[in-house]
Amino acid sequence: MTLLVRAAAALALSDPDAKVDAVHACYADWQAGMLPVGASVMHGGAGFPARPELVEPDQLRARKLGSLEGRAAMIHAVCHIEFNAINLALDALCRFPFMPVAYLDDWLRVADEEASHFAMMRNHLRSLGFEYGDFPAHRGLWDMAEKTQGDVLDRMAMVPRLMEARGLDVTPGMQARLLANGDAQAAALLDIIFRDEVGHVTVGNRWFRYLCAERGLDPIVAFRERLRDFDAPRHPGVMNVEARLKAGFEQAELDILVSWQQEDVRVLRAERERKAALREAIPSAE
16 A cells, blocks of 8 residues: 555545545554555546535625524534545645655645644544534635645645645734633634644645746746636635745735735636637637
């Protein structure tokens, strides 16, 4: 058995308990030196449980944290993010096995930590009388993973550095709201997640810069281009500059994100449509 075979098997599992156990066992064996990397293997994609029901983000009903159901819904949302994060880390490993061993090691460690995050948040959700799957959720994180499956540079730019880094911005506010509504335990669990997520975003930044250097690209330009190429979602709200700088962002990159958030979406859409019309108007060379 090899690292790549074990990681692909864990990625394919849809049962949350089985996935968490498989990730922890794989990481322990890897740390013990019991697993060679092995040859690249074809994997059938990520496994997801039958529940929760997946809907568009704008279909998720807002609930007040003053109610037990409201607090449970917030904890459930974190559980869902962490389950997706397990798959994202494993997919980053399995999909790009040609990367250095240090890259594979980084993302297996991230998967192991994300599995711990999911387990502890689900345990807290259960203590409130609810189960993972009791509330609808969305698949925004995984949608971006599918869009970037063709290039590891795209993946590093758009998933850990954009989508997952958003957690650094919103977690302090979530903690404040949970504390205000009497859930100190959930706020303490988010402390653990926040600490680890700084490290996970650091991993994404490190390998993004490694790949830019390998390809002779300016990281600032490469990041700006991919925001446009992938029509990156804009996240309103306050940016946690301190945490992002600690995770390896440069101030120039944060300035780009602020500018991106503020641009007129209609102008960008019109420009894309204009370019598409021009491409269609150009006769094929065949």
